Amino acid sequence: MSPLIEITDPRVFDPSTIIIDVRAGANAHERYLAGHLPNAIYANLDDDLAEHPADPAFGGRHPLPSLQDFAATLSRWGIKPDSHIVVYDDKNGAMGGARLWWMLRSIGHTNVQVLNGGLKVATDEGLELSTDDYKPTATGPYPIPEEFSHTVDIEEVEAAAKADNRIVIDVREGQRYLGFTEPLDLVAGHIPGAVNLFYSTSLSPEGKFLTSQALASLYNETIGDTNPQDVIVxxxxGVTACHTLLGMEHAGITGPKLYVGSWSEWSRRDLPIATEANGL
Structure with missing residues (x-):
């Protein structure tokens, strides 16, 4: 199954499809109520797809929820192991949509797709949005998965960034990577040895993913002949990195891993930091 689905695909509005609208930010629910796809379940990135960290130095700003909590959330949303799920957000899939897609795939739920272009494609198509607060019908307990697969911890990232046969990709914008600005975390810069590939380069001017062929060319310029399983994003x-992992999947590049803690964890652990100025 393709990781992406187009708004024109009839499966998007099939009654058996579970649609999930993932929003982030303080006014996330208000934006959802202002307009969402009919029968789309409201999901909140911070509350449903992450734990609230006691200390971002250990797990970052968006650590994964416990497997038990995630399974309970899926049950609350009426999801069964064979449910077809379509997810989207209002950021071209770059925020919660890709994160939820990755989380589901990580626990083995493969029947999930991201709406290519997110909510914007619905408005561009002139579709009538709903303003109701849709409430799903809960189902029986979703089986608690064994793990979130394809993740790495900070120790593995540190080793990988120094290894010749591995690649660590930082998908933040270049100004943050180079250490000129940092709007969200405490210190600017990047992990020494990590390379930069801004996530939005995978998108067309209309906000949809490039073709699988164009994406393969884009990513292979960075990955080269490195085994995809030795790639860390x-x-x-740990949110927009999922957007790049989604693009890689669409390009046929399978196996890269997610460093969930990401810069928000690394930058708080008194570890080496590279910037344009220090040249590390």
């Missing part, structure tokens, strides 16, 4: 807090 991170961002600020």
């Amino acid at each position: 991170h961002c600020g807090s």
Whole structure:
């Protein structure tokens, strides 16, 4: 199954499809109520797809929820192991949509797709949005998964960034990577040895993913002949990195891993930090 689905695909509005609208930010629910796809379940990035960290130095700003909590959330949303799920957000899939897609795939739920272009494609198509607060019908307990697969911890990232046969990709914008600005975390810069590939380069001017062929060319310029399983992707807090992992999947590059803690964890652990100025 393709990781992406187009708004024109009839499966998006099939009654058996579970649609989930993932928003982030203080006014997330208000934006959802202002307009969302009909029968789309409201999901909040901070509350449903992450734990609230006691200390971002250990797990970052968006650590994964416990497997038990995530399974309970899926049950609350009426999701079964064979449910077809379509997810989207209002950031071209770059925030919660890709994060939820990755989380589901990580626990083995493969029947999930991201709406290519997010909510914007619905408005561009002139579709009538709903303003109701849709409430799903809960289902029986979703089986608690064994793990979130394809993740790495900070120790593995540190080793990988020094290894010749591995690549650590930082998908934040270049100004943050180079250490000129840092709007969200305490220190600017990047992990020494990490390379930069801004996540938005995977998108067309209309906000949809490039073709699989164009994406393969884009990513292979960075990855080269490195085994995809030896590729680690991170961002600020483990969210937009999922957007790049989604793009890689669409390009046929399977196996890269997510560093969930990302820069928000690394930058708080008194570890080496590279910037344009220090040249590390």
